[in-house]
Each structure stands twice: as C-alpha cells, then as structure tokens.
Amino acid sequence: MTRQYPQYQSITSPLSSREKGDWGFKRPLPLKSTMTTSTPLIRVKQVDSIENVTDFASAADHSLSLEKFHELGVALSIPKGNERGAAPTRTDQWRKSVFEEDMDxxxxxxxxxxxxxxxxxxxxxxxxxxxxxxxxxxxxxxxxxxxxxxxxxxxxxxxxxxxxxxxxxxxxxxxxxxxxxxxxxxxxxxxxxxxxxxxxxxxxxxxxxxxxxxxxxxxxxxxxxxxxxxxxAAAESPYGKSGPPPSHPSAGISYLRTSSYMENHPVYGPQGRRTPVMSRVVYPRSGPAPAKLGVGGFVADAPAGDNEFNMRPSRSRVSYNKKMLAGIQHLDTNTYGGAKAYVDPESASIDPSGKVVLQLRDADPESQLIAKEYQGRENVYVEQQRSASKQQTRSEADPWRVGRVADEILGDATVASQEGKDVVGSSSSYGLDRQR
Known part of the structure; x- marks a missing residue:
C-alpha cells in the first residue's frame, strides 16, 4: 500500500548509465524492470539483502505526486484547530504560512x-x-x-x-x-x-x-x-487541537510563502483567480461527510458552501436553477473515468500522521471557461467571426463609401483611385478633401 509519506530516497539514473544497469550501487540492476518504464525512479529498501540482491521498487508514486503538487502552486499553511467545525470568523479566512518567524x-x-x-x-x-x-x-x-x-x-x-x-x-x-x-x-x-x-x-x-x-x-x-x-496559562500553540507534525510543517514539498499571486493571460490580461484544476470524484457523499475529490494525486474534501458539490436548500430561484454534479450523491458509472469538475486549491497543511490536507473552493465560472478554451473545448474569442461582423457593420455605417462610388462613376479627379488597398488615416478616407 502506498504510504502517505515517503520512507526511502527516490533515485534516478541517466539513460547512458541506465542502459548498462548502472544506478550507482555495488551491482547492476536488471534491465528488464528498469528499461521498460517511462518513470525511471526507484527506491532502494536494502542494498545487499540476505539473498545477495539489491531490494528495490518503483518510486514513481511519491515523485510524481511531488511534481503534480508543485504544478498546483499551493503554499503550506498552519493547520486550523477544526476544519469542519463552526463557520470561520473574519480573521480565519487568512491562513498563516509555516515560514513565518513567530511560527518557524x-x-x-x-x-x-x-x-x-x-x-x-x-x-x-x-x-x-x-x-x-x-x-x-x-x-x-x-x-x-x-x-x-x-x-x-x-x-x-x-x-x-x-x-x-x-x-x-x-x-x-x-x-x-x-x-x-x-x-x-x-x-x-x-x-x-x-x-x-x-x-x-x-x-x-x-x-x-x-x-x-x-x-x-x-x-x-x-x-x-x-x-x-x-x-x-493554556498553550496557544496552533498544534494544540490538530497535533504537531512529524517533521517541519512544510514537509519539504513546497517553499512558497503565499499563494497570493496573479496570473497574466496572453489575451485577457491579469486574472482575478488562478487557473482551476480538474478534479475527479473518487467517493460520493455519505451522510454528513462531504464527498472526496482526487486533485493532483491527493484526496481532499469537496468545497463547502452552496455549489455543485454541496447543494443547500434555499428559497431563491437561483439555487433551484443550479444542478448538482453527477457522482456526489451516488457513484457515477456512466461517465468515462468518473465525474469530473474544476476546483481551485486554496491552501494545504500537514496533519500529525504526515498526510497532505488540501483545502478546496469552487472554481469561478469565468476561470473554468478560460481553462476549457485553453484545452480546445470552448470558443471564447473567435477572430474570423468577429472580423466578418466588424467588416459588415463598418460597410453599413460608413456614409462616405456611397460618395466614393459616385465619384468613381462620374470620374471625379479630386479622388485618387487606388486599387487593391484601403487608405487608412488619409484626408480622402475621412472625406476632408471633398468640395462642398
């Protein structure tokens, strides 16, 4: 079973050495098990076992999980005393980094x-x-x-x-x-x-x-x-209710001090919220317990609040128009790969057992639309349709084009006939050279 924290070092080797079975140990490793994988990462449990072999296994699970966690761009924060308790106060909305001087x-x-x-x-x-x-x-x-x-x-x-x-x-x-x-x-x-x-x-x-x-x-x-x-006096330690972590509160998986940074889209400019992450429903809701979502190799609780993961009864018409995500109440067996939805990773912390606890919130509709456009699933900005519509509107709203056609027919010498190009910004294009 994959443990929640690594116990052995992840080791890799370049291709030139891996083809010879050279991983830096006293004996070469078999090529049949090290060359047929796309993730050449191993963990050595025992360099020289009682059978006179090197006991090793794949270390792709923790290594790829670390790489995917870095792609999320989430900063580690001090855990709260009760994540699922009462509603958070105004001061609880801001989480404190594990690298603050009064904590580290x-x-x-x-x-x-x-x-x-x-x-x-x-x-x-x-x-x-x-x-x-x-x-x-x-x-x-x-x-x-x-x-x-x-x-x-x-x-x-x-x-x-x-x-x-x-x-x-x-x-x-x-x-x-x-x-x-x-x-x-x-x-x-x-x-x-x-x-x-x-x-x-x-x-x-x-x-x-x-x-x-x-x-x-x-x-x-x-x-x-x-x-x-x-x-x-009773201790005011942030680990009084949740318990101290087994290592540094960051666990060495992220050194970001904050997640408050802005993404700049090449077309739409600075974004108010970051690009959401696609999650998958791995376990439906069971009674009061929220549904479990898989995000980047980690399992987290579904975002709280009135959203597609946790529909709350309300008298407003807006709530009745919303639809709950498939797979929240019951396991979705019709969708290929399971029910999926976009979420926004907000923060993360390390619990006393060494597990990574992710806190999620529902993704913004505009952020989801931009993310789908990046994947080719939606069209937000279509250049050809916009250019055609703009050209048609301009031809219908330009009163000087009728005069130019009449000048060409009458042979007016005051207007120079230029075939193949449209003069932009000249006196003739704005009609300033016309005699009244």
Whole structure:
C-alpha cells in the first residue's frame, strides 16, 4: 500500500548509465524492470539483502505526486484547530504560512502561552493509543518521578521566598533570607502536592514543561483556564487541537510563502483567480461527510458552501436553477473515468500522521471557461467571426463609401483611385478633401 509519506530516497539514473544497469550501487540492476518504464525512479529498501540482491521498487508514486503538487502552486499553511467545525470568523479566512518567524522555530521559550513551536521531545498524548500510552508511562514517566519531586521542591521554595519577600515589602521591612529546598519539611511538601492535584492547570503546566509534551489546547475547564495566568496559562500553540507534525510543517514539498499571486493571460490580461484544476470524484457523499475529490494525486474534501458539490436548500430561484454534479450523491458509472469538475486549491497543511490536507473552493465560472478554451473545448474569442461582423457593420455605417462610388462613376479627379488597398488615416478616407 502506498504510504502517505515517503520512507526511502527516490533515485534516478541517466539513460547512458541506465542502459548498462548502472544506478550507482555495488551491482547492476536488471534491465528488464528498469528499461521498460517511462518513470525511471526507484527506491532502494536494502542494498545487499540476505539473498545477495539489491531490494528495490518503483518510486514513481511519491515523485510524481511531488511534481503534480508543485504544478498546483499551493503554499503550506498552519493547520486550523477544526476544519469542519463552526463557520470561520473574519480573521480565519487568512491562513498563516509555516515560514513565518513567530511560527518557524524549535527552541523553547519562556512560558507556555507563547509556545508556538512545532518540535517537541515528548509525544502528543491525544493521539497515542492506549498500549503506547501505558508503555510511555512505564518507561519514560516513572523513572523521572524523583527528578520531578526535586523540581516541585525547588518551585515550592521559590514560591515561599517570593511570598515572604512580597509581605516584607508591603510592611516596609527588609527582605528576608532565601528559603532553600532543604528547609522544606515533608508535611509542607505533601500539602503542596495535594494542592497541585486540585489545581489542574498549574499541574499540567509543570508536567508538560518537565516532559516537553506537545500542547493539548485547553486541558481543563474554561473557568480554570481563564483563572490561570502567566506560565500556567493554556498553550496557544496552533498544534494544540490538530497535533504537531512529524517533521517541519512544510514537509519539504513546497517553499512558497503565499499563494497570493496573479496570473497574466496572453489575451485577457491579469486574472482575478488562478487557473482551476480538474478534479475527479473518487467517493460520493455519505451522510454528513462531504464527498472526496482526487486533485493532483491527493484526496481532499469537496468545497463547502452552496455549489455543485454541496447543494443547500434555499428559497431563491437561483439555487433551484443550479444542478448538482453527477457522482456526489451516488457513484457515477456512466461517465468515462468518473465525474469530473474544476476546483481551485486554496491552501494545504500537514496533519500529525504526515498526510497532505488540501483545502478546496469552487472554481469561478469565468476561470473554468478560460481553462476549457485553453484545452480546445470552448470558443471564447473567435477572430474570423468577429472580423466578418466588424467588416459588415463598418460597410453599413460608413456614409462616405456611397460618395466614393459616385465619384468613381462620374470620374471625379479630386479622388485618387487606388486599387487593391484601403487608405487608412488619409484626408480622402475621412472625406476632408471633398468640395462642398
């Protein structure tokens, strides 16, 4: 099965070396399987296997998918918390690039509220299976119990020192001595641990900072989250709900910072929207789940809204005149190759499993017409018909041509007879030399 992300390097070889079976390894590869393909791309699983052969396979799937993704011209953006949730607000319409300075960093910053990095040493607990979670507790968390207790003692000593200094400052007394962790009794430490168990926001902040866990959004109730401030505030990381990516958020498949660029058509000039992409319905809609479309080798949800993919009931006459695309409600078996439609790729992001998530919107009718004209399926600008219509209109609306015919018959010497060409821009063509 094709995985959602590559695991091996894609290797190619020039034709002069490929004809000899030379791919740069210790032994030549068979010509029967490497010369009969139009995509000479391989992935080597093992250079020298136990059978003394080079274990390789075709790497055309990921390589061609990368090439087609580059042709889409889509920039990678930070994933939203809920792509299918409530209607997006005005600020959610603009997606932020993964290469912004306030997002593209891996170092730990002070406080959890501004921690927007994408790389963490600890796992994302919300996605871990139960078996992996129990194994993580047994092998990673429990051995660090003593170290975490020392951290709590240090924090308790720092809090008590700061509290005593604040009281002394309010009373106008000199600053007291510093309290060390060794000065704390076991009873005080036990009471402090009990208080932390009831304050989940503070406890979660200490644990996540100690284990460097990926954020989980709001781990406690809304009231406790608003009451917690400073280092105890809930993380505002963009990966709190969707989860951190397994690699850089761009995954190395695109280095575009934005998709906001304008296409210039050679005939119609600058275009308001880019050239749409032909998509194919690969899975019809099932209940509330939207239909699945195949776009450039990637599967994405159908565009939301009142369009041919998702018809919404409305009382307006415009909605009743629209037609839903074939294959949305049921699988289209009549159309050759399946139902197809134009879409406009808006943005893309990488989910925690490494999959490319495309966000689509319905294509503009004018953009679809121009794209069909480029493929020879529609005629928008016909030169011959337009020239003939223009010539006929000009002959009917030119009052001076009747006078020119009369001058030719009467033999008027003031008008020069020029056969075979039409004088444009001269005094005779505009009738300025006529005697009145």
């Amino acid at each position: 960093f891996t170092v730990t910053r002070e406080g959890r509220a501004g921690d927007k990095r994408w790389k963490f040493n600890g796992p994302w607990l919300a996605r871990m299976p139960e078996g992996d979670f129990l194994e993580y507790l047994e092998k990673k968390v429990r051995p660090k119990r003593a170290q975490f207790r020392r951290l709590l003692k240090d924090k308790l000593a720092a809090d008590k020192t700061a509290n005593r200094a604040r009281i002394a400052k309010d009373q106008g007394k000199p600053a007291p001595s510093t309290i060390h962790p060794g000065d704390i009794t076991e009873q005080e430490f036990t009471n402090y641990v009990r208080s932390l168990r009831s304050d989940r926001a503070t406890l979660y902040g200490l644990v996540s900072k100690f284990l460097d866990l990926a954020p989980l959004g709001q781990p406690v109730g809304i009231i406790q989250t608003f009451l917690s401030t400073g280092d105890n």
